[in-house]
Amino acid sequence: MTSDPSASGEKAGNRTFRDRYGEINSEADYNRVSSHLADELTRENTAEELALALAHHLIYVDELRSVIREQRRLIQAQEAATTRREGLIVEMSIQAATEVANKTATKAAIAIRRNLSKVLASNAAKAKHASSAKAADKVVMREYWADWQVNPERYDGKAAFARDMLDKFPDWCNSKVIEGFCRDWEKEKPVK
Numbered sequence: 001m002t003s004d005p006s007a008s009g010e011k012a013g014n015r016t017f018r019d020r021y022g023e024i025n026s027e028a029d030y031n032r033v034s035s036h037l038a039d040e041l042t043r044e045n046t047a048e049e050l051a052l053a054l055a056h057h058l059i060y061v062d063e064l065r066s067v068i069r070e071q072r073r074l075i076q077a078q079e080a081a082t083t084r085r086e087g088l089i090v091e092m093s094i095q096a097a098t099e100v101a102n103k104t105a106t107k108a109a110i111a112i113r114r115n116l117s118k119v120l121a122s123n124a125a126k127a128k129h130a131s132s133a134k135a136a137d138k139v140v141m142r143e144y145w146a147d148w149q150v151n152p153e154r155y156d157g158k159a160a161f162a163r164d165m166l167d168k169f170p171d172w173c174n175s176k177v178i179e180g181f182c183r184d185w186e187k188e189k190p191v192k
Contacts, residue, residue, distance in 0.1 A: 021033045021036065021037070023134065027066065085136075133171060134171060134172070137169045137171065137172065138181065139163050140169075141169065141178065142181075142185060144161075144164075144165065144168075145161065145182060145185055146183070146185075148161060158178075158179045158182045158183075159175065161178070161179075161182060162175035162176075162178035162179045162182070163175055165178050166178070
């Protein structure tokens with residue numbers, strides 16, 4: 001590519017084009033600056049020098065246009081590649097999300113089965129316990145406890161109540177368990 005000799009500043013000194021002629025913001029500015037520059041060039045240069053400068057300028061402009069076309073082509077190719085990459089990224093993201101969703105659904109199904117098994121086993125144990133003799137004893141103990149709440153002078157405290165229940169229900173072997181029942185019943189709503 002050939003460089004523009006007028007850009008070298010050989011005859012213009014160190015000042016830039018804008019320093020010498022000002023901003024070009026309108027067609028009138030363009031015409032004014034063009035006319036001034038033409039006068040200056042014809043005063044300072046021979047016809048041969050002007051023809052050579054014009055030839056350099058035409059080659060320079062042609063090279064610039066060629067570079068601009070190539071840059072536009074590269075930008076379009078980049079944009080197309082970016083669009084393809086974005087499409088692939090979206091496709092891969094959808095695939096990954098689908099895989100994660102499938103794995104999560106599988107894990108959730110396994111967890112639901114486990115929880116269901118636990119709930120069924122727990123319900124079976126509760127049903128078995130509810131039908132046991134100790135469960136029936138506990139219901140009767142609860143009635144004694146409710147009566148004690150109405151007549152507090154009957155027992156000095158939970159320990160005395162628990163000892164009396166152990167005498168009445170010999171299958172129970174630990175007064176601490178019965179005292180725990182009392183604490184649980186106290187937390188419940190009062191029986192009417």
